[in-house]
Amino acid sequence: MKNSILILLLLCVGFSASAQNKKWTLRECIEYALDNNISIKQSQLDLEASEIDKSDAIGNYLPSINAQASNSWNTGLTQNVTTGVLQNQTTRNFSAGVTLGVNIFNGLNNLRQYQRAKMARIASMYSLEKMEDDIMLFVANAYLDVLVNKETVKVLKEQNQVTQEQYKRTQDLVDAGSLPRGDLLEIKATNADERQQIIVAENSVRIALINLAQLLLIDDYKNFDIVDETYDVPISDILQKSPEEIIENAKDERYEIKIAESNVELAEKDVQIAKSNYLPSISGFFNYNTRESGSRRVEQFTTIDEENPTQVIGQVAATGQDVISDNFSSGFRTLPPRPFIDQLWLNDGISYGLQLNVPILNGFSTRNSVRRNEINVQRAEYQLEQARLDLESNVYQAYVDAQGAAEAYQAAEVAVESQQLAYDYSQERYDVGLTNAFDFSQSKFRLSNAQSQLIRSKYDYIFKLKVLELYFGIEPEDIKL
Template sequence: MKNLIICMAVFGCFAFAKAQTPTASTNNKQWTLSECVQYALENNISIKQSQLDIESADADRLNAFGNFLPTANASGGVSENTGLSFNPVTNNAQTTTFLSVTGRINVGYTLFDGLRNVRQLQQAKIAQIASLYRLDKMKDDISLFVANSYLEILTNKANLEVLQSQNQVTLDQIERTKELVDAGQLPKGDLLEIQATNASEQQQIINAQNAVTISKISLAQLLLIKDYETFDIADDDYEIIDESIASKPVSEIIAGAESNRSEVKIAEKEVELAKKSLQIAKGAYYPSLSAFFGYDTRYTDATSFTQTVDPDNPVSIEQIGVVQETGQAVVGEFPNTIATLRGADPFIDQLYQNDGIAYGFQLSIPIFNGFSVRSNVQRNQVNLKRTEYQLEQAKLDLESNVYQAYVDVKGARESYEAAKKAVESQELAYNYATERYDVGLTNAFDFSQSKLRYDNSKINLNQAKFNYLFRLKVLELFFGIEPTDLKL
């Protein structure tokens, strides 16, 4: 079945990670199906990975929400510069070293970006819900796989009980045959035939015991339990089979699957995500408008030179021209300044003296970008169509799987009823053969064949019964029964 194949693929690497989980104590504990399912849901690595996907979706949603908030960034730098500079006093080049400190704060806010920030937040919310649905589907698949492994153990145990019980009959028959052979009522060949049957049954018992052990180890590995030797399941009476789900009309089961199963819900969310991606891509066609504000300041310990009036010679007289008619010189008085070396202002004073602000708006209008926006829109349109087809296919697959599960239950039920009738018939034939053998009317070979057919019919009954139970569990999951509520 498709779901079973999916489950097997999911658990391909599951069993190999068992050494990384804590050992569960299984001493003297017999696990029920619901306990196995619950334990698997709490410890399964694939489920933990799906839970990490939910956490990742939460982070994406937080990031999308952050797009509505302003951005604020601060930066600073300290540097020491050594190099050639000119001395304004001597007008000679000389090497100086000075320390400089810069600081800046920038604040930005997006006013409009084609509603892409709105679409991204909506997309993040949808992705978060889709992650929850994927987790639910993972739990259903794991529960189904656990149920199948659990029922496999029950089948192998039931088969072992049949073989052991019938072998005891064979051992009793050997004792009776010995007495008849010793009394001369039966040939020795009959005793040899039954002894050969006993040897064959002993081999089958060993194989059945190995099958029980292997199936228990398989389930223990599935549950990440390393205590294989003491792991066991509850040996309850599973003769009563609940048919409450199988008795419902298939249309009601399909309706329940559509409202409870995650396959269609996941596909629906994928369509919604594709629509949001398309809207985000189209948003790149629109202009974007943002506001900004910046503040910066600086400090340096470099010395500087200032021009001051020479106190000893405050003015100087210089010729500034000549009277053209008389040729008389025209002079003027000018302040006589000298260059004075000045140290750096205090750090705090410079922060106020050298600061500045910048603010405004920035508009970006897309004109031509090499068809990148157009091609991105086309890709998202194709992806939207693909997800719509996948949704349609998911609905068809779900309906097909429910029908298949429903038919499988009906067929398993009929097979189980037929197996019960076969056991009844083979039991009558076996009893009749036993009576004839006891009075010497049939030989040991014919008796052994009758017993073999009876044994096989009981084994077939076990397989039919537990196969029917498994098909019921599949149908229950489709109908919406919680994985932890699966019972036998």
């Protein structure tokens, strides 16, 4: 039993360690962000709200059915709802009814509300897609920033390893009297400076990882890490296209323009909805109602005398014949209320009809609403024009940035190649004593800087290339790093 528990604990510890040591790929980071980012969730709520608005617009076509019921007690001089007689009493009255309302014509308002709801849903979808694209770029940029700092640390450590090996060789040459002790001190100082640079670079890695974790809403900063991988510059012909070609394609593909165009269409539809209030409206109604009372009822009665059922009430003047009638007496008596169901059947009724509403004067409300929405149309059109201008500016900027990044990357490659040759030459001279340790350290320092700059230039070029591809209409999930 103890052995089984021990094995189970070891498995649990192993699983926990594996979960904590998980390293995230770029795709995993993007997918996690799309599922958990707050801004995306808010855009998804906006889309759900637009679905509800569409359901409301559909519901406007349906008739309305409402039922009502009330049960009340009255004390004092009140009218019996069944007999209509005023009585000083405590009564209980029950009433119920069902009303059906049908909107026959309301100036095409229902149709236009439905059309607007469908347009608003499309606009919400565009906003969600744009938000997802933005989050993908944010995550990719933060991910590449981590890679830049990690590769910088790698280069610095490799250079420091060379320095430590050089320190050992110099130590042997100093001990043998072949080199002055100053060369050893120079290399020692270089080693200390490189160690400091490594510490700073490692801190930059941690900061970049924290920034990425915060973007993903992950609070376990200590155990968060990404896969140690290197990306090559992707093959792309996007820079072979002209800015004008990219702009024209972006106008058809980018969600910024689609959102602005949707806002113009929504504003125009709001004008049509406001103008619907100029037209008359026709509605129909049907009502069924009934009532019941718990008060006692008063009833008039007639009684015939059984011993003398008839009586003479007069004579015919012409013939002298007696006029005979029933011998009865009448009065009023109080009876208990009729049964509940019987009263409902006896007291029910219906009403139905049509209602025409013609707007004549409503304090300029409709007119001002139309004018206000026409102003919103102009505002939306200006925003659309501004969105197109911003898109052109952003595409040109992205195009120039990508070109500059490409040239910077090529220059960095040439610089590394040149600095590597210079370093190899300096090392050969240092090994045979033709140069001192200071000059050799400077040569290695320049090589290290060139390699770090190459790393930054490469990932900067990759990111700006992908931004330009995104403007051209390549979906983020289709962009391969």
